[in-house]
Amino acid sequence: MSPVRLFILAVLFYIAWRLFNGPRNKKPKSRHDQSKSSEVKDILMEDPVCHTLVPKGQAIRLRHKGKTYYFCSEKCCDTFTRESGGQE
Secondary structure (H helix, E strand, O other), rough: OHHHHHHHHHHHHHHHHHHHHHHOOOOOHHHHHHHHHHOOOOOEEEEEOOOOOOOOOOOOEOOOOOEEEEEOOHHHHHHHHHHHOOOO
């Protein structure tokens, strides 16, 4: 077999292999691209006692004087209740 035929067969094999395996340099979506389509799942709320940021869905809630407060722990909630003069 001549070197030219061998080269042509190698090129054809490579093209066939690429067709079956798809493009080689597929880029995964970056975080920036994914964030455009996804919604915000949870909002961070600041604990009024220790000023820790807590996801709203995981925070301890307390309704006091018509306003809802969010706490990182029962301890912070109790401290706030004690200092503010009790619950509504």
